[in-house]
Amino acid sequence: MDNKEIARLFSEIAELMEIKGENAFKIRAYQKAVRTIESFTEPLQSLHAEGKLESIEGIGKGLAGKIAEALEKGSVQQHQELLKSLPEGLLDLLDVPGMGPKKVKLVYDELNITSIDELKRAAEAGALQSLPGMGKKSEEKILKGIEHRQQTSSRFLIGVAAPIAQEILDRIRQVKGVKQAQIAGSLRRGKETAGDVDILVAAKAGKPIMEEFLATPAVRDVLAKGDAKSSLVLNNGLQVDLRIVPEASFGAALQYFTGAKEHNVKLRARAVKQKLKVNEYGVFKVDGDDPIAGSTEEDVYASLGLVWIPPELREGLDEIELAEKDQLPALVERQDIRSALHNHTTASDGLMRLDELAAEAKRRGYEYIAVTDHSGGLGVAGGLNADRLKKQMDEIHGFNEKKGGVPVLTGSEVDIRVDGRLDFPDDLLAQLDVVIAAVHGSLDQPREKITKRICDALENPYVDILSHPSGRLIGRRPPMDVDWEALFAKAAETGVVLEINAHYMRLDLKDQHIREAMKYGALFSIDTDTHAAADFDNLDYGVRTARRGRLAAKDVINCLPMKDFMRWKKKHRRQGRVNEKTR
DNA sequence: GCCGTTTTCGGCCCGACTGTTTTCAGTCG
Numbered sequence: 001m002d003n004k005e006i007a008r009l010f011s012e013i014a015e016l017m018e019i020k021g022e023n024a025f026k027i028r029a030y031q032k033a034v035r036t037i038e039s040f041t042e043p044l045q046s047l048h049a050e051g052k053l054e055s056i057e058g059i060g061k062g063l064a065g066k067i068a069e070a071l072e073k074g075s076v077q078q079h080q081e082l083l084k085s086l087p088e089g090l091l092d093l094l095d096v097p098g099m100g101p102k103k104v105k106l107v108y109d110e111l112n113i114t115s116i117d118e119l120k121r122a123a124e125a126g127a128l129q130s131l132p133g134m135g136k137k138s139e140e141k142i143l144k145g146i147e148h149r150q151q152t153s154s155r156f157l158i159g160v161a162a163p164i165a166q167e168i169l170d171r172i173r174q175v176k177g178v179k180q181a182q183i184a185g186s187l188r189r190g191k192e193t194a195g196d197v198d199i200l201v202a203a204k205a206g207k208p209i210m211e212e213f214l215a216t217p218a219v220r221d222v223l224a225k226g227d228a229k230s231s232l233v234l235n236n237g238l239q240v241d242l243r244i245v246p247e248a249s250f251g252a253a254l255q256y257f258t259g260a261k262e263h264n265v266k267l268r269a270r271a272v273k274q275k276l277k278v279n280e281y282g283v284f285k286v287d288g289d290d291p292i293a294g295s296t297e298e299d300v301y302a303s304l305g306l307v308w309i310p311p312e313l314r315e316g317l318d319e320i321e322l323a324e325k326d327q328l329p330a331l332v333e334r335q336d337i338r339s340a341l342h343n344h345t346t347a348s349d350g351l352m353r354l355d356e357l358a359a360e361a362k363r364r365g366y367e368y369i370a371v372t373d374h375s376g377g378l379g380v381a382g383g384l385n386a387d388r389l390k391k392q393m394d395e396i397h398g399f400n401e402k403k404g405g406v407p408v409l410t411g412s413e414v415d416i417r418v419d420g421r422l423d424f425p426d427d428l429l430a431q432l433d434v435v436i437a438a439v440h441g442s443l444d445q446p447r448e449k450i451t452k453r454i455c456d457a458l459e460n461p462y463v464d465i466l467s468h469p470s471g472r473l474i475g476r477r478p479p480m481d482v483d484w485e486a487l488f489a490k491a492a493e494t495g496v497v498l499e500i501n502a503h504y505m506r507l508d509l510k511d512q513h514i515r516e517a518m519k520y521g522a523l524f525s526i527d528t529d530t531h532a533a534a535d536f537d538n539l540d541y542g543v544r545t546a547r548r549g550r551l552a553a554k555d556v557i558n559c560l561p562m563k564d565f566m567r568w569k570k571k572h573r574r575q576g577r578v579n580e581k582t583r
Numbered sequence: 584g585c586c587g588t589t590t591t592c593g594g595c596c597c598g599a600c601t602g603t604t605t606t607c608a609g610t611c612g
Contacts, residue, residue: 023584024595025584025585025594025595026584026585027584028584028585028595029584029585029595030584032584032585033584033585057585058584058585058586059584059585060584060585060586061584061585062584062585063584063585097610097611098609098610099610100609100610100611101609101610102608102609102610103609103610132603133602133603133604133607133608133609134602134603135602135603135604136602137601137602137603138601138602138603141601141602349612374612417599418599418600440611440612441598441599441600441611441612442599442600442601443611444601
């Protein structure tokens with residue numbers, strides 16, 4: 001078992017214990033271990049070999065023993081016993097918004113509900129509102145949550161699918177005879193979720209490649225195996241398809257299997273007008289059998305009179321028309337990103353100290369960063385009150401004087417309270433280099449109220465960035481019911497930057513909203529909202545979402561060198577104060 | 584289950600909000 005699998009196992013143990021109502025602190029110990037293991041870069045296997053598991057913070061005798069058990073036997077007895085003692089569907093119920101461990105136990109004890117389907121039926125029949133502590137509103141919330149979940153749950157989050165796909169791709173590329181190999185499909189387009197993984201290989205002989213593919217670890221099922229195409233289902237339910245094509249067709253096949261379908265339909269229609277036809281083998285004259293293009297995507301697009309279109313744009317909107325006129329936007333790239341402006345430390349709910357965060361950021365090539373711990377309004381995150389924030393600012397100034405590290409800006413992720421006021425007074429916010437405002441509670445206020453709440457916060461001249469503007473968690477929690485037009489107009493008017501939160505469960509703003517906000521002239525930041533070192537890995541998902549939103553580097557403030565960023569901020573805040581006076 | 588210590592047992596984050604209550608339990612972050 002690798003670190004991820006062990007983290008998952010412990011997480012499941014914690015959830016099962018929660019339903020059973022076991023000691024809350026014991027459960028917390030497991031949850032803490034999950035976070036630690038998830039962000040741990042070294043394999044637990046090697047620590048285990050050295051007998052050093054207990055040196056990890058939060059891992060004592062008990063958990064070290066369970067990790068060892070998992071590594072050696074591939075399972076943990078306590079976990080098996082917990083599973084046996086409860087019906088297996090109960091864990092799914094925890095994913096429904098409004099359902100916590102107590103409610104799960106309640107519906108199980110009283111109504112014998114053990115699956116989401118049964119829960120849905122009970123809610124529809126009005127059987128939930130008769131339970132103690134539940135009423136009509138709880139029932140409605142649960143029903144809404146289930147419906148939202150069912151619309152999205154058959155797809156995999158990019159942050160789950162992409163690393164798996166990359167791992168398989170890396171292995172395939174090692175096989176002798178592989179000329180080229182690429183991930184296609186919605187993963188290549190950087191979509192927030194993927195239905196399956198498509199891998200495309202250019203090679204002559206298929207057999208050794210297929211053998212390597214079929215030897216992928218953690219396979220649950222082999223759906224098909226042939227010389228040109230095989231399909232697997234992994235233990236987590238993710239389907240992976242591998243296709244092998246001749247080198248001369250690789251570009252055409254890559255284009256074809258990257259999609260989106262709507263994009264390909266438009267492309268083929270365009271080809272027909274030019275007396276050409278496009279398929280996965282190449283571009284052909286209608287009356288000919290010899291391909292005029294096919295080995296590279298560039299050739300395929302060029303043969304149709306188009307510049308190459310970045311995969312993130314291939315959604316069947318107006319990208320083909322833009323490509324024809326060579327007017328595609330120059331999309332932001334990962335290398336353009338100079339700063340990480342949204343990060344947490346151990347002062348609130350982060351896992352790294354200030355110096356550790358700065359070192360990690362430097363290692364990853366950032367030119368400067370900001371520390372933006374939570375404000376006091378957010379109890380759980382150990383948010384900072386004004387005094388602690390001031391102390392942290394001193395600490396940061398001291399750190400910067402030492403030189404050698406990456407420069408650190410002071411900041412805060414200040415909570416937007418229910419009434420739109422911020423957690424800190426203006427005179428304190430004015431002293432910070434970066435002020436990020438965010439909604440964390442009461443996400444289901446009615447549209448008018450929540451829109452006003454956020455817009456009021458944007459009018460504060462010291463707010464620089466609005467974090468995770470919709471509050472959604474993909475497949476788990478619907479977005480806030482915001483009047484987006486009003487919000488985007490307000491962001492443009494006040495100059496407050498809209499965050500593209502790069503965490504793969506958020507990707508918030510999402511691509512479509514980015515395109516809309518850009519029409520209003522809004523600016524954006526791409527940030528990982530880093531709590532642990534591994535969170536920086538999410539940057540790629542944020543960049544790709546920004547690219548799908550058609551952003552160029554000039555639209556993204558993280559692309560500014562530090563001096564220019566500070567200049568921008570000054571100007572933005574001055575403008576904010578002018579707006580305030582004239583209002 | 585972990586941790587630290589006044590070293591072997593007691594503390595471990597907790598406040599806001601909601602919906603259900605009529606004084607609070609459960610969920611969320």
